[in-house]
Amino acid sequence: MPTWEEFKPFIVTGLALGGVYALSGVGTVVLYRATGVLNLAFGAVGAMGAFIAWSLIDKGTVPDGVAFLLCILFGGVVTLVYGLLFGPPLAGRDPLVKATASLGLALILLGAMSWIWSDKARSLNLPTSTHTFEVGGVLVNWTQVIAFALGVAVTIGTGAFLRYTKLGTAMRAMASDREITATLGVPVRRVEAVAWLFSGLLSGASGLLLANLIGLDAATLTFLFISSLAATLIARLQSIVVTLIAAIVVGLVNALITPIFSISQYRDMAPFVLATIALLWMSRKREISFTRGAG
Amino acid sequence: MAGVSTAPARARGGLRIGAGDGVRVAVIVALFVFCFVGLPPLLSAYWIDVSTSVAIYSVVALGLNLLMGRVGMVSLGQIAVLALGAWIGARFLFGTGLPFPVVLLIDGLLTMVLGTLIGLPALRLTGLYLALITLMLAGAISVVLAATNFPNGGGGFKGYTDTLQGSANVRRPDIATSDPAYFRYTLVCMALMFALALWHVRAKPGRAWAAIRQSEPAALAAGVNMTLYKLWAFALASFMTGVAGALLAAQVNHLYTFQFRAIDSILLLAVVLMGGIYSLWGAIVAGAFMKLLPALLDNWGLPADLLTILFGVGILQVLLTAPGGVAQQFPRDMARLGGAIARLFKRGEPAREAAK
Numbered sequence: 001m002p003t004w005e006e007f008k009p010f011i012v013t014g015l016a017l018g019g020v021y022a023l024s025g026v027g028t029v030v031l032y033r034a035t036g037v038l039n040l041a042f043g044a045v046g047a048m049g050a051f052i053a054w055s056l057i058d059k060g061t062v063p064d065g066v067a068f069l070l071c072i073l074f075g076g077v078v079t080l081v082y083g084l085l086f087g088p089p090l091a092g093r094d095p096l097v098k099a100t101a102s103l104g105l106a107l108i109l110l111g112a113m114s115w116i117w118s119d120k121a122r123s124l125n126l127p128t129s130t131h132t133f134e135v136g137g138v139l140v141n142w143t144q145v146i147a148f149a150l151g152v153a154v155t156i157g158t159g160a161f162l163r164y165t166k167l168g169t170a171m172r173a174m175a176s177d178r179e180i181t182a183t184l185g186v187p188v189r190r191v192e193a194v195a196w197l198f199s200g201l202l203s204g205a206s207g208l209l210l211a212n213l214i215g216l217d218a219a220t221l222t223f224l225f226i227s228s229l230a231a232t233l234i235a236r237l238q239s240i241v242v243t244l245i246a247a248i249v250v251g252l253v254n255a256l257i258t259p260i261f262s263i264s265q266y267r268d269m270a271p272f273v274l275a276t277i278a279l280l281w282m283s284r285k286r287e288i289s290f291t292r293g294a295g
Numbered sequence: 296m297a298g299v300s301t302a303p304a305r306a307r308g309g310l311r312i313g314a315g316d317g318v319r320v321a322v323i324v325a326l327f328v329f330c331f332v333g334l335p336p337l338l339s340a341y342w343i344d345v346s347t348s349v350a351i352y353s354v355v356a357l358g359l360n361l362l363m364g365r366v367g368m369v370s371l372g373q374i375a376v377l378a379l380g381a382w383i384g385a386r387f388l389f390g391t392g393l394p395f396p397v398v399l400l401i402d403g404l405l406t407m408v409l410g411t412l413i414g415l416p417a418l419r420l421t422g423l424y425l426a427l428i429t430l431m432l433a434g435a436i437s438v439v440l441a442a443t444n445f446p447n448g449g450g451g452f453k454g455y456t457d458t459l460q461g462s463a464n465v466r467r468p469d470i471a472t473s474d475p476a477y478f479r480y481t482l483v484c485m486a487l488m489f490a491l492a493l494w495h496v497r498a499k500p501g502r503a504w505a506a507i508r509q510s511e512p513a514a515l516a517a518g519v520n521m522t523l524y525k526l527w528a529f530a531l532a533s534f535m536t537g538v539a540g541a542l543l544a545a546q547v548n549h550l551y552t553f554q555f556r557a558i559d560s561i562l563l564l565a566v567v568l569m570g571g572i573y574s575l576w577g578a579i580v581a582g583a584f585m586k587l588l589p590a591l592l593d594n595w596g597l598p599a600d601l602l603t604i605l606f607g608v609g610i611l612q613v614l615l616t617a618p619g620g621v622a623q624q625f626p627r628d629m630a631r632l633g634g635a636i637a638r639l640f641k642r643g644e645p646a647r648e649a650a651k
């Protein structure tokens with residue numbers, strides 16, 4: 001067993017990773033609750049945004065800051081356009097069909113990425129990654145701080161937004177029943193568009209952060225989203241606070257296994273194992289559910 | 296998939312032979328004989344290899360086709376199950392001297408047991424959660440496989456060694472060591488798997504699955520043992536995928552983790568949807584989409600990424616407009632085309648009658 005000293009740096013990595021997982025998780029849950037769509041292309045959108053930022057910086061046509069902003073904007077725009085195009089025709093379908101359809105978007109983006117940016121080692125560095133400070137003998141860089149802080153801040157902000165604003169109330173109402181909400185005079189399409197845009201912006205942001213923390217690779221970034229999906233599953237796609245907690249636990253467990261050599265190479269299993277156990281535990285009492293997909 | 300339930304409910308007829316079945320059987324037998332006898336001499340070694348892949352992936356697609364089209368369950372981890380099957384197959388082929396068909400059977404059964412374990416949550420979880428849990432388990436399987444590697448003739452439980460002697464080929468059946476012979480061998484296995492699927496669809500399990508897909512409460516009320524039949528579907532799909540895994544191990548000789556990418560599970564889902572989930576023919580179309588199209592594109596010097604994009608568009612198109620996929624759309628389009636041509640020829644006739 002490694003000593004406490006060896007574990008310490010991985011607490012920082014784990015918290016940063018957990019923060020990004022929380023960002024993706026909150027983006028996924030908000031969209032799912034408002035529109036009933038589990039967007040499985042979330043990771044691919046963020047990855048493509050990061051690639052675009054890399055290209056812009058590589059060519060040197062725009063300042064770095066603008067490139068990072070464009071990455072986040074790209075996430076928002078692509079997700080919004082997908083939502084506007086395919087949201088309405090699929091609105092009445094099973095959640096499973098909606099989730100499957102988003103895999104179509106994921107494939108389109110993955111194909112485009114591998115076509116435009118062929119597999120080659122790249123790195124994307126936020127300026128904050130080079131600024132470091134020390135806490136208790138562990139070197140921390142500002143990107144890690146931003147990742148964790150943003151994860152917590154977005155969760156709290158979104159929670160407040162859903163609770164206290166009119167739009168947030170409308171979103172919560174739509175999570176309960178889309179038809180009745182529409183009957184009450186809520187502009188359903190517009191509220192959904194806001195949810196798509198918000199979720200898309202978060203996908204851009206988490207893509208940018210992950211490209212920094214993990215590395216710029218299309219497949220890795222796309223499928224890291226599955227790890228963050230584990231956190232949302234533990235929260236049953238409902239609670240964003242539980243998503244945050246689960247995301248941080250998943251990130252921490254994932255990172256803290258690294259120094260334990262005997263199981264180190266299996267550390268990426270952590271999210272999946274945790275999510276599977278959580279799902280089985282939560283469904284232990286239910287025999288058969290008649291609600292399709294929702295519960 | 297409850298939303299796309301426009302499936303033909305042909306299951307009611309049981310195993311009785313209908314009027315159109317004679318023609319259908321003749322067509323199937325003729326196709327099989329052509330592929331078995333006629334195809335290998337016509338093709339170069341490269342295309343025989345591609346055809347073998349198509350046959351193997353048709354079986355994988357068949358498993359997912361049954362799950363999605365018949366029972367309405369989506370698995371996002373079939374390629375991981377295939378990798379598992381390939382691992383078990385390679386391990387047995389290296390570690391034992393058992394005859395090849397016996398290994399196929401053992402592999403199928405072992406994968407079936409593991410697949411059923413994956414399927415256990417299916418009993419309690421509804422559609423979306425089931426799909427996600429298969430995604431999670433597929434992720435877990437690929438992490439384990441990346442850490443253990445595929446057997447390559449080494450010792451121990453893993454059967455993996457990174458020394459030079461560990462580059463032995465996975466052995467093939469004695470009667471089918473050459474590529475054309477192995478293609479024929481695969482073809483026979485594939486035919487057996489399709490026969491197994493057809494029997495299931497037409498017999499009692501198929502009727503139970505149809506009831507579950509249409510409405511779970513109604514199926515329950517009608518006395519269908521939902522637990523049993525959902526698990527059965529998972530077990531059957533895993534069995535087929537396991538057999539396909541062993542066939543794949545012997546086809547490619549050397550197994551590597553990069554042959555089973557995470558994206559492949561999504562691509563498989565795309566081709567199965569595009570092929571058509573309400574017909575077993577769809578599985579063959581899916582196999583061709585998965586393995587023949589990339590080879591053709593490669594041959595024409597086009598990037599394979601185009602295909603990924605095309606499959607993405609395909610998923611959206613199938614879900615929005617054509618839930619039956621190619622297997623349903625193609626005959627319908629042909630009939631429409633035939634009708635249009637017939638009308639073209641008949642156009643003159645009413646005029647002539649009027650002239651009389």
